[in-house]
Amino acid sequence: MANAGLTSYIEKNSYFHKVNPLTKLLILICVIILSFTLKNFIYILALLVIIIPIAIKSKVLSMTFSPIFKLYFMFILLFFIQGFFHPYATEKLIDLPFGFTLWKDGLLYAAYIAARIFVMMVFGYWFVLTTHPGDLVSSLSRIGLPHALGYIILTTLQIIPRFRTQMQTIIDAQRSRGLETQGNLIQRLKSFVPLLGPLFMGSVQQAVEKSMALEARAFSAKGEKTSYRQATIKTKDKVIMVITVLFSISWEVLSWTL
Amino acid sequence: MSIIQVKNVSFEYFKGVKVLNNINFTLNKGEVVAIIGQNGSGKTTLVKHFNGLLRPTKGEVLINDEDAVKKTVAQLSHTCGYVFQNPDDQIFNSVVTAEVAFGPSNMGIKSHELKVRVNEALRTVGLYEERDKHPLDLDLNQKKLVAIASIVAMRPELIILDEPTTGQDHAGLLRVEALINELRKNYTVIIISHDMNLVARVASRVVMMCNGEIIFDGSPKEAFTKNALMKKTYLKPPIITELAQSLKGFKRDVLTVDEFMDELKTKLKK
Numbered sequence: 287m288a289n290a291g292l293t294s295y296i297e298k299n300s301y302f303h304k305v306n307p308l309t310k311l312l313i314l315i316c317v318i319i320l321s322f323t324l325k326n327f328i329y330i331l332a333l334l335v336i337i338i339p340i341a342i343k344s345k346v347l348s349m350t351f352s353p354i355f356k357l358y359f360m361f362i363l364l365f366f367i368q369g370f371f372h373p374y375a376t377e378k379l380i381d382l383p384f385g386f387t388l389w390k391d392g393l394l395y396a397a398y399i400a401a402r403i404f405v406m407m408v409f410g411y412w413f414v415l416t417t418h419p420g421d422l423v424s425s426l427s428r429i430g431l432p433h434a435l436g437y438i439i440l441t442t443l444q445i446i447p448r449f450r451t452q453m454q455t456i457i458d459a460q461r462s463r464g465l466e467t468q469g470n471l472i473q474r475l476k477s478f479v480p481l482l483g484p485l486f487m488g489s490v491q492q493a494v495e496k497s498m499a500l501e502a503r504a505f506s507a508k509g510e511k512t513s514y515r516q517a518t519i520k521t522k523d524k525v526i527m528v529i530t531v532l533f534s535i536s537w538e539v540l541s542w543t544l
Numbered sequence: 545m546s547i548i549q550v551k552n553v554s555f556e557y558f559k560g561v562k563v564l565n566n567i568n569f570t571l572n573k574g575e576v577v578a579i580i581g582q583n584g585s586g587k588t589t590l591v592k593h594f595n596g597l598l599r600p601t602k603g604e605v606l607i608n609d610e611d612a613v614k615k616t617v618a619q620l621s622h623t624c625g626y627v628f629q630n631p632d633d634q635i636f637n638s639v640v641t642a643e644v645a646f647g648p649s650n651m652g653i654k655s656h657e658l659k660v661r662v663n664e665a666l667r668t669v670g671l672y673e674e675r676d677k678h679p680l681d682l683d684l685n686q687k688k689l690v691a692i693a694s695i696v697a698m699r700p701e702l703i704i705l706d707e708p709t710t711g712q713d714h715a716g717l718l719r720v721e722a723l724i725n726e727l728r729k730n731y732t733v734i735i736i737s738h739d740m741n742l743v744a745r746v747a748s749r750v751v752m753m754c755n756g757e758i759i760f761d762g763s764p765k766e767a768f769t770k771n772a773l774m775k776k777t778y779l780k781p782p783i784i785t786e787l788a789q790s791l792k793g794f795k796r797d798v799l800t801v802d803e804f805m806d807e808l809k810t811k812l813k814k
Contacts, residue, residue: 459634464650483636
């Protein structure tokens, strides 16, 4: 579990860990474009068939799908809201008492949205798990990304795991003072202020200190910047890129012609 | 009378990585116990078992002869008050009194009694004059004292201070030491510290940890003469102890300057 806690990245010796970040980014971008443009949610979900072998080859299969299980409630809510209250629904599925109607097109719409989120999340998480943030940023700066923007990407990738560990400390500290963080909804809402207060104050303080520490190390110096981590584009990267683009185009065409 | 009994406790954060290994430990009422050891030796992990923040992978923890597993952290906090290392992790109120009142109000303490407890706790830590200030306007020393007061106001039987002296200036150190001496009158105290001078001056018992095991449990005088063990855990006795140990014919368990001077005087008389 090297690096765990710093970012979501997991250090493993796998085929896809060694693939250039830009190649993986291209896969991710293609998936995002596909999930917005494919005709039918079945075509979107079919993309999962591809991620499974990729995730196995990357040795992060269970991790790749883990965020989905944490968000199952969101998906249930999505189907519930769209199924009952879709504004442009025309096709009834079932009439329920109290004037509620379950709409077929509402459910289809929910399935479309859910499939989109599902696929983007799985691919996105796979990308984060297998890509060292340093490699990503250095490859991006090589193709012209401004240095400051690269740093923003880097810190964004680090911030969620950092928040998570800090949140855990704060939760522990407040529970030690008798705060109940579990229980019914009201109890949970009540426990929000004692938890978010220190988190927010801490982040502001850290942001100020971090910016000063950056400046102290010549972050805004002009001229060329170099980077410690270097990821090169190899032949296999080119092959994967070509396959990705060709597949995406043909899958897109297929979904609209069939 | 024992408050805490730890029986054969092992703990793993991840499967196969033992952070605590078969710990046996009994804490008696009225003791001031210092838990020492290098970073990552399991000190904080051990004390987090006392108020239920962590549950043992193996073995059991008894709090006042009752199994801690059956109680929530909130329930255990009535007995074991744990002051975290960094006060910024817990301060969220805009007035010191409100911050200190948070713990007891979670326990359901009502208005008058609540005020009495908050004021008393603030007096104990010496922050009564600062009671209407914003906690974030206080300096680090004082913020730390607010954190301690917020536990004292809960009136637990045991108060655990995790690294009470890190980042403190000399005035802060003296204040913490005086505070511990004040607390020991009414509470059982555990301190986790790297400050051996503090340990030498306040602890009635020292528990030395290394790689998740207790390698020594006894008086400070005895602890600081175990040079091999101290070396193993990368700890150094107080300088005055080292000085005495390097002098021929001196007692090896001198802990304070006063003791050293007494020893010196008797030697000079001879």
